[in-house]
Amino acid sequence: EAQVTQNPRYLITVTGKKLTVTCSQNMNHEYMSWYRQDPGLGLRQIYYSMNVEVTDKGDVPEGYKVSRKEKRNFPLILESPSPNQTSLYFCASNSGLPSDNEQFFGPGTRLTVL
Amino acid sequence: QQQVKQSPQSLIVQKGGISIINCAYENTAFDYFPWYQQFPGKGPALLIAIRPDVSEKKEGRFTISFNKSAKQFSLHIMDSQPGDSATYFCAASILGFGNEKLTFGTGTRLTIIP
Numbered sequence: 001e002a003q004v005t006q007n008p009r010y011l012i013t014v015t016g017k018k019l020t021v022t023c024s025q026n027m028n029h030e031y032m033s034w035y036r037q038d039p040g041l042g043l044r045q046i047y048y049s050m051n052v053e054v055t056d057k058g059d060v061p062e063g064y065k066v067s068r069k070e071k072r073n074f075p076l077i078l079e080s081p082s083p084n085q086t087s088l089y090f091c092a093s094n095s096g097l098p099s100d101n102e103q104f105f106g107p108g109t110r111l112t113v114l
Numbered sequence: 115q116q117q118v119k120q121s122p123q124s125l126i127v128q129k130g131g132i133s134i135i136n137c138a139y140e141n142t143a144f145d146y147f148p149w150y151q152q153f154p155g156k157g158p159a160l161l162i163a164i165r166p167d168v169s170e171k172k173e174g175r176f177t178i179s180f181n182k183s184a185k186q187f188s189l190h191i192m193d194s195q196p197g198d199s200a201t202y203f204c205a206a207s208i209l210g211f212g213n214e215k216l217t218f219g220t221g222t223r224l225t226i227i228p
Contacts, residue, residue: 004157033215042120042203042218043158058215090157101146101207103216105157 002027004106006091012112013081021076021109023091030096032074033058033103034066036087043090049074050096081113117141120204120219127226133191135222137204140185144206147180148216149189152201161202162189194226 004025013019025032033048035058045058049068063085065077074093078085088110092103119138127133139147148163164171164178164187171178177190191198204219 040123040220042118042220043216044218045215048215092157098209101148101209101216102160102163105159107155107157 002104004091004093004104006089006106006109008109009107010110012114014114015082016080019078019081019111021078021089021091021111023074023076023106024072025074025091025093025104026072027093027095027104028071029093029104030071032068032091032093034064034074034076035090035092035105036060037090037108038087046076046089078111081111083113085111086113087111117217118204118206118219120222122222123220124223125225127191127194127224129194129196129226129228131194131226133194133198133224133226134188135202135204135224136186136188137219138184138186139206139217141206141208141217142185143208144217146207146209147178147187148205148207149176149178150203150205150218152203152221158203191224194224196226196228199224199226 007022034046035043037043044060047066049055091106094103117140149161150158151161152158162173162176164180166182175192180187202222205216207216
């Protein structure tokens, strides 16, 4: 089954404790992104990657890091989480074909930073 | 800055009625306009999308109407069913730009009542 998986699905942590949210896709997609979803703000892109070792900032990158060492994986790293990073996070992937921008989203990770 | 404005924030429609959600965009470079449907606890999933070279696209009970001159597009759900109850996001992007970033509206929570 073609899918994007994320782990963990739920996470409660404390300010300053480094954490990583993993993301993996099995569709051989070139592009992967991270979004955060907040009430009244919709989804906003944090970081994206166009290929292995190629990443760049989205609209709200402050406080986040990413890496793309393998095509299928795109982890999101919060080096020193703060309460304003409490949110619902989605990983997404798409083929990168010029005529197709359907993005496939993972099930989400609900993060609470105390 | 909110580049894609969506309304209403919430909508209640009787079963069998027509649900209408509206979006307006600012960036005239956008050339791909999808609608995503999100059920509780799930990631968004592509519902229907349109390119600006057509004014309407229909898939089953779902129709996108697009007005390029007004920079507006809308989703119409005919014969609305309880199973359509979900949050709907409009979005826009520029195909082939490299990032394939989706700029989302703020979402509409649709409730279909019997």
